[in-house]
Amino acid sequence: MTTAPLHPTVWLRRGTQRLGLVPTLGGSVAAWQLERAGGPLDLWRPWDGSADLYRTASFPMVPWSNRISGGGFEAAGEFHPMRPNRAGEPYPIHGDGWLQAWQLDSLADDAATMTLHSQRFDGNPYEYRAVQRFRLVDDGLEQTLEVQHLGSTPLPYGLGVHPWFLRTPHTRIVAPVQGVWLCGDDPLPTRHTAHIPEDWNLTRGAPAFGSFVDNGYTGWGGHARIEWPEHGLQLQLAMPDFEQDGGAATHYCLVYRPLDGPAFCFEPITQPIDAFHLEGRPGLRTLVCGQALTMRMQWRFEALG
Template sequence: MSANNPHPIHWLQHAGQRLGLVPSLGGGVAAWQLERAQGALDLWRPWDGRNPDRYSLASFAMVPWSNRISQGGFTQGDVFHRMRVNRIGEPYPIHGDGWLQAWKLEQPAANTLEMTLHSQQFEGNPYAYRALQRFVLRKGGMDQTLSVTHTGAQPLPYGLGQHPWFLRTPATRLHAPVQGVWLSGVDPLPVAHTTAFPPSWDPCDGLNVNGTLVDNAYTGWSGAARITWPEHQLQLEMRVPEIEARKQNDGFCLLYRPAQGPAFCFEPITHPIDAFHVDGQPGLRVLQTGETLTLHTEWRFSNLP
């Protein structure tokens, strides 16, 4: 990287993998690659090293909530907390505020990178918290942990998510056991929940990641998913052990399948879109001062059978 680049990439090389992080650009990921004889193979769509738009990163963390919040904010107890729009072109605040701030990087072990953030009511929002991202490269994959600890005086609802971008080939498929999906309006906020999937929307038996727009949260997720790239004879498995351990198929995940472009997103999330305004606030966790919420995700790659 150039010495005058304001967002240098910090690299970790271990177990036949290369991981690049960009602490100054929202604590984002620049690249996650497999080292192959024919050259590096990107598991996530790589950042170009220049574009400051966080949506051009390979992945970023969503904290202290994921996706959109409507109605100008939310009410906790008897207090309405106003939330500002935080992305040009978006009518609602989106993906929290951790992705908009600079993080601090440390390397506690030869196979581990960590980034930390202390956020104090960023741009006037009510959240005060400490956050941690931990990346551990292991043989055959990576363990990724995101945690947030509430440091404010008054309890607030929290949520977490990861926002990885996957390169898609013509034959790429997504396999994820789910039970339902939130249908959206044009904005796109959820308007109705259904267990009858629209055509080409069901990932249970292998969804084509090329197709019409999907930007929707799924319910009843088992906590496991698999992406296959037959052109590369490769598959990547994702699991959230906490969801799997409950054995209740009660997790949430989100698919963003744009109609054009080289990549799609499959996001492990702790709550559906605009959960702040859904009855019961599903998936959100109200944290008292000092309490912590954690999302741990395990990624494992292997050759296709």
């Protein structure tokens, strides 16, 4: 007798594209692929079928992204303790939405909506409703992540998504940025600089292979491009609400480029690493009950000219 998978994948299709979603595994993405003559091409690194969220193609980061130090944070005159939430990580990381099962609310051939109602998960202070929307279009993907605060105490929020990209020897990451937070081994920010290391410089185009990077960039311009010369393809990212939502002053991006392995990350985020403990809490948005924060992304693929 065949056993049903613990976390079944729901597939969307449009033209030569297919997108696999795994609602019960943190509302994550299993794969985003293009059918080509030589076989499927993965735009995001495909899920390996394990229960490790870091092995999925992408997952949502809500109600904050990246790490929080200090055992928690203060809001409205009260300290809110936060526990580490991933094995091997000394700090809580990437929110808690990715650690919970989402509900598949609507499904069409080329579109789907997932929702999550979170009530103080693992003892943290957040009560919220989150929504993810995915819609395949002729040349790409429309993606939305939204969170609405439901608690009585106003709290700081942030959003992000965590896609993984397969890298070829000549893959490049291109995005307009103005500075970067340098980090210790944690890696928590230690200081900010406008002097970006040469092979980290996204504005000039950074290689997907090189020295280790796990750092947040400031002054991000709201668009990015992943180039795969070996495939003759590039993937563009644009944030359609970027300017009306504060522009470069309120948006950030992060690159995770490990020394080894087949994949790297480019993450659009609304606040830098450990923003809860940086001066001015850059990028964090304090929401009162009923208020929402939304992040819309437009991914487009095209031939590399």
